Amino acid sequence: MNGYVPSVTVEGREIDFLILALFVVSCAVLALVFGLILLYMIRYRDESGVYRGHPSGKTWRFEISWTAATLAVFFLLFIWGGDLYVRLFQPPADALQIYVVGKQWMWKVEHQGGQREINALHVPINRPIQLVMTSEDVIHDFSVPAFRIKHDVLPGRYETLWFRVEKPGTFELFCTQLCGVGHYSMTGEVVAMSQPDFENWLSGGAPAGQHEDMAAAGKELYAARGCSGCHGEGGVGGSPETTGVSAPALAGLIGSSVKLQTGATVTADEKFIRDCILTPDKTPVAGYPQIMPSFAGQISEEKVLRLIAYIKSLRSGNRT
Amino acid sequence: MTHSAAQVSYLDDGHTLRSWLLSTDHKRIAILYIVAITFFFFVGGVAAFLIRYNLISPNGLIGSAETYNRLFSMHGILMVWFFLVPAAPVTLGNFLTPLMLGARDLAFPRLNLLSWYLFVIAGFIALYAVVGGGVDTGWTFYTPLTSFYSKGHVVAAVVAIFIAGFSSIATGLNFIISIHKLRAPGMTWYKMPVFLWSLYATSVILVLATPVLAMTLLLLAFERIFGIGVFDPAIGGDPLLFQHLFWFYSHPAVYVMILPGFGVISEIIPAFSRKELFGYKFVVWASIAIAVIGFLVWGHHMFVAGTSLYSAIVFSLLSYMVAVPSAIKVFNWIGTMHKGYIRFDAPMLYAIGFIGLFTTGGLTGLFVAALAADVHLTQTYFVVAHFHYVMVGGMVSAYFAGFHFWWPKMTGRLYPEMWGRVGAILIFVGFNLTFFPQFLLGYLGMPRRYFAYPQHFEALNLLSSASAMVLAVGYLLPLGYFAWSLLYGERASANPWGATGLEWTTPSPPPTENFAVTPTVTQPPYQYEHAETVSHE
Amino acid sequence: MSDVATHEFQFASAEHQRETAISGIWLFLASEALFFGPIFLSWIYARLADPSAFDAGARQTDLTIGIVNTALLIASSFAYGVGLASIQFGSRRRMVVWLLFACTLGLAFLGLKFGVEWRSDLEKGLFPGANFSIQGPTRNGAQLFFAFYFFSTALHGLHLIVGLGLVAWIISQARQFTPKRHTPVLIVGLYWTFIDIIWLVLFPLIYLIGRAS
Numbered sequence A: 001m002n003g004y005v006p007s008v009t010v011e012g013r014e015i016d017f018l019i020l021a022l023f024v025v026s027c028a029v030l031a032l033v034f035g036l037i038l039l040y041m042i043r044y045r046d047e048s049g050v051y052r053g054h055p056s057g058k059t060w061r062f063e064i065s066w067t068a069a070t071l072a073v074f075f076l077l078f079i080w081g082g083d084l085y086v087r088l089f090q091p092p093a094d095a096l097q098i099y100v101v102g103k104q105w106m107w108k109v110e111h112q113g114g115q116r117e118i119n120a121l122h123v124p125i126n127r128p129i130q131l132v133m134t135s136e137d138v139i140h141d142f143s144v145p146a147f148r149i150k151h152d153v154l155p156g157r158y159e160t161l162w163f164r165v166e167k168p169g170t171f172e173l174f175c176t177q178l179c180g181v182g183h184y185s186m187t188g189e190v191v192a193m194s195q196p197d198f199e200n201w202l203s204g205g206a207p208a209g210q211h212e213d214m215a216a217a218g219k220e221l222y223a224a225r226g227c228s229g230c231h232g233e234g235g236v237g238g239s240p241e242t243t244g245v246s247a248p249a250l251a252g253l254i255g256s257s258v259k260l261q262t263g264a265t266v267t268a269d270e271k272f273i274r275d276c277i278l279t280p281d282k283t284p285v286a287g288y289p290q291i292m293p294s295f296a297g298q299i300s301e302e303k304v305l306r307l308i309a310y311i312k313s314l315r316s317g318n319r320t
Numbered sequence B: 001m002t003h004s005a006a007q008v009s010y011l012d013d014g015h016t017l018r019s020w021l022l023s024t025d026h027k028r029i030a031i032l033y034i035v036a037i038t039f040f041f042f043v044g045g046v047a048a049f050l051i052r053y054n055l056i057s058p059n060g061l062i063g064s065a066e067t068y069n070r071l072f073s074m075h076g077i078l079m080v081w082f083f084l085v086p087a088a089p090v091t092l093g094n095f096l097t098p099l100m101l102g103a104r105d106l107a108f109p110r111l112n113l114l115s116w117y118l119f120v121i122a123g124f125i126a127l128y129a130v131v132g133g134g135v136d137t138g139w140t141f142y143t144p145l146t147s148f149y150s151k152g153h154v155v156a157a158v159v160a161i162f163i164a165g166f167s168s169i170a171t172g173l174n175f176i177i178s179i180h181k182l183r184a185p186g187m188t189w190y191k192m193p194v195f196l197w198s199l200y201a202t203s204v205i206l207v208l209a210t211p212v213l214a215m216t217l218l219l220l221a222f223e224r225i226f227g228i229g230v231f232d233p234a235i236g237g238d239p240l241l242f243q244h245l246f247w248f249y250s251h252p253a254v255y256v257m258i259l260p261g262f263g264v265i266s267e268i269i270p271a272f273s274r275k276e277l278f279g280y281k282f283v284v285w286a287s288i289a290i291a292v293i294g295f296l297v298w299g300h301h302m303f304v305a306g307t308s309l310y311s312a313i314v315f316s317l318l319s320y321m322v323a324v325p326s327a328i329k330v331f332n333w334i335g336t337m338h339k340g341y342i343r344f345d346a347p348m349l350y351a352i353g354f355i356g357l358f359t360t361g362g363l364t365g366l367f368v369a370a371l372a373a374d375v376h377l378t379q380t381y382f383v384v385a386h387f388h389y390v391m392v393g394g395m396v397s398a399y400f401a402g403f404h405f406w407w408p409k410m411t412g413r414l415y416p417e418m419w420g421r422v423g424a425i426l427i428f429v430g431f432n433l434t435f436f437p438q439f440l441l442g443y444l445g446m447p448r449r450y451f452a453y454p455q456h457f458e459a460l461n462l463l464s465s466a467s468a469m470v471l472a473v474g475y476l477l478p479l480g481y482f483a484w485s486l487l488y489g490e491r492a493s494a495n496p497w498g499a500t501g502l503e504w505t506t507p508s509p510p511p512t513e514n515f516a517v518t519p520t521v522t523q524p525p526y527q528y529e530h531a532e533t534v535s536h537e
Numbered sequence C: 001m002s003d004v005a006t007h008e009f010q011f012a013s014a015e016h017q018r019e020t021a022i023s024g025i026w027l028f029l030a031s032e033a034l035f036f037g038p039i040f041l042s043w044i045y046a047r048l049a050d051p052s053a054f055d056a057g058a059r060q061t062d063l064t065i066g067i068v069n070t071a072l073l074i075a076s077s078f079a080y081g082v083g084l085a086s087i088q089f090g091s092r093r094r095m096v097v098w099l100l101f102a103c104t105l106g107l108a109f110l111g112l113k114f115g116v117e118w119r120s121d122l123e124k125g126l127f128p129g130a131n132f133s134i135q136g137p138t139r140n141g142a143q144l145f146f147a148f149y150f151f152s153t154a155l156h157g158l159h160l161i162v163g164l165g166l167v168a169w170i171i172s173q174a175r176q177f178t179p180k181r182h183t184p185v186l187i188v189g190l191y192w193t194f195i196d197i198i199w200l201v202l203f204p205l206i207y208l209i210g211r212a213s
């Protein structure tokens, strides 16, 4: 068929299979509905003298049976779709993370190593990839039909999406949430390549001059924006003796659980760190003074992502 | 009460413009609505025409993406709020409710007239917004695009929909109260025609869901005017909240669009099969069930929007539940045809077309209700095809079916039957050719709301656009022969179809007070087997 | 006018018409309740997202005015109730007096709310936007609170003004009403009380919840 791309992910093939099942069920139902209507139209047309028998008495038998049949089919379809969906959105733990920022009207991608690309995404095959996505303005949606997946990209949030490509190739990337005049042009391509090719690309193929490691770039920001003034060099934490203020250690923060002043305990993920930087008043860490300033409007989403990458690289800390 | 001796047809009860524009007669108001609704359908249709024209070429033929966005926004806004949501209730519903109840008018005739004025005012504001200034947000108005980034007359559009909403509420309220309070003696709930039941279910949604939309739109307008508001992520507001509120209305609204159609079909199938409606109580309670469960499934529009996995699962399950009553109806209609004496007049052809197209549309609703399948299909032309099948193939066909069926009653004239059948078949064929390719496009991944698209989608788009011409002719045809029949059509008797129902017991067109003597009902509806109870009491 | 009840031609009797009108207003109020519903819901929802900042906004409100206003509205509903009872017991004059009193209380509410409270809020720079006066970490949450505050009080105020118009209309038509024929008085009364009930939900949202913690 014109433009048909077979799915290149396992999950995509499962989705195709589900759609096929839905299609088969629909055809069966349509055959039944159209078949009966046609049959009755011919057999019971006004002019036809066919014997109609006695008008059948009122019975609930039919009603009950077709309601039950419909319910049963529906329930199966629901379970099938739901189960697959849950798997679709649970990334394996070892996924390679890549950061994506949507903006009117382009996709900006940054790899761990600092390689940046626009309206393109290079990924290795046979490896789970997890996209961490956010938007600088309106809602966008990252969609790759060949993978059979998509997800909205919202301002002020991190949404994730994962996939594992099986075959090398170039696939269409669309923005599928209306985001303004240029919505239709917010397209690009996903290039899947073998692991060696990908590494080659990482070290040479990416545009020159933008080659700084994300964490390294984050480290520079960490110093330039004065984070180290409170949280200490290397994120070791601050105390009145060392930095002059008491501020929590950031090394080892990612993935740990943090107690808030509200009494709640949260797991420190990317979104949490982002909130700490942009809206610190929302995440008052227990045991520290509320003095961290908000950096909202001063640090762009892309830079926040670099800071996060840096903080994530500081794994050696002694946090619980 | 004054004129009982000489019964004047409502059409002859005054010929001045004033006697129309200030009339509180539900039948005249229905005619006023027909004029307005038809107008908006064709304006929306012209936009559809231009959309299809643009999509003939992968690069877009209109030349400006902004114009394209404005076109589909205008198309969606006009078609939903100024055509399909009000269409069947305010025209057929207005005309028939008192007649079917055996009443002289609705409970609140002045409110009824007021709601027409609100509708027309809203319509003009909407036209000003979408044609004059342009709105490019889609009919869904998602924030923050709509509140901060979009240019154009968003506030005017929102105000128009707000006012139209109050018109809907007034109409719905009028129907509910009339059905409760104005039933003729002997007309118990289970003796009511199914059309009234479905109108009742529709009205419940109108009265309870529309205010939620109204408030949501006000909050949106506030945010846009003051540059700050409750959906603004920059101050901790939540853009998803807007989507929740919007769909809390808009999902029930899709049932507002289809339920009256179910009612119309439930009148027509028995009439042309000469047989009692199969499973009356099931059909009736299916409507009520749809109206109730319909309030609980809005989240299925947000499966990839960033809500929690658990809520998605619940919404998927509920979406399947809300589909069950529709299935019940389809099977009962087919059951009605079984062993009937089926005739193929235009209303019946439209009704059969409705069953086929609605079922197809409904079944594809099951695709997008299946979570994982929706991940691939959402925001593509698959969804576009889904909703056109249910709304256009389904509801517009049902609306046309009803229109043909009751046209003799409304105007006292018969339309040319031959042309009616040609139109019905043309619309059925044209519709399928226009929208079936869009299912394929969607599965292949073509995103909706795209002004230009990759080359490899061209062939199917071309097919769709070309067939839309057939469809356009199909819709223009009735306009022509209905107009013709007003002047030259044969005079209709009180009951040209030999149908049951109180509306057929009074002359065509009915006198202003509907019934010379208030009728008394003794029979359940659709007693077609017993020839002696057919009309003429 | 005589006490012989007339009715429109779609009704069987005046009693039938009366029942119908009263069902109508109840349904209308149900619709109105759903109109305000989304604000209440989103209000709670927004507060849950960031309670401390949201409440920082709430604490800037003027509790005294809030309490006085609540008392005014309750009293005015009560006054309307007495007015309704008066016409039922046959005193048209007393009805007018009590309805005027209800109006006065409603006007006092509006004066306090918009003339005094809003004005001081605006002077304090509490309208959300660039000139918003609360600085620091709670700025955003507080702005969100005041977005709700101004939006919902304005809307409630508009309803109250419509209500006042209706009561004034009842007063102007007083001569028509008799102990047997006073459906409009009842209907406007239901609406008037409804506005009151909306306020009784807004009051804790605006003044109390933020102060509780």
Ligand code: HEA
Residues within 6 Å of the ligand: A025, A026, A029, A033, A069, A070, A073, A074, B140, B254, B255, B257, B258, B300, B301, B319, B320, B322, B323, B324, B326, B327, B328, B330, B331, B358, B359, B360, B361, B362, B363, B365, B366, B368, B369, B370, B374, B377, B378, B379, B383, B386, B387, B390, B391, B395
């Ligand atoms: C008249 C309007 C109408 C109607 C009746 C429906 C009916 C249904 N819709 Fe549809 N829908 C829309 C109008 C409508 N829809 C619109 C306008 C949109 C998009 C809005 C936008 O984004 O712009 C939409 C979008 C939409 C979505 C979101 C898609 C997305 O954006 O990703 C979903 C997801 O669940 C959905 C589901 C359903 C379901 C399950 C039904 C069910 O009610 C269908 C039930 C009917 C049947 C199932 C057929 C008959 C059944 C049988 C004959 C029984 C036998 C069957 C079996 C045993 C399998 N619809």
Ligand code: HEA
Residues within 6 Å of the ligand: B041, B042, B044, B045, B046, B048, B049, B051, B052, B072, B073, B075, B076, B077, B079, B080, B084, B137, B138, B139, B140, B384, B388, B391, B392, B396, B434, B448, B449, B450, B451, B468, B471, B472, B473, B475, B476
């Ligand atoms: C509720 C009713 C309704 C109706 C009746 C229709 C009717 C039609 N719609 Fe519409 N449509 C919507 C509701 C409706 N639509 C909605 C809600 C959207 C989503 C908007 C959004 O994304 O925000 C949409 C979106 C939509 C799109 C997707 C745009 C996009 O995503 O980029 C397309 C594309 O083909 C389309 C086509 C059509 C066509 C061909 C018809 C035809 O059936 C119309 C046939 C009628 C006529 C053609 C009129 C009669 C003929 C004439 C007036 C003469 C021809 C004119 C000239 C010669 C100038 N519609």
Ligand code: CUA
Residues within 6 Å of the ligand: A102, A105, A139, A140, A141, A175, A176, A177, A178, A179, A180, A182, A183, A184, A186
């Ligand atoms: Cu970004 Cu559409």
Ligand SMILES: [Cu+2]
Residues within 6 Å of the ligand: B250, B251, B254, B297, B298, B300, B301
């Ligand atoms: Cu829906």
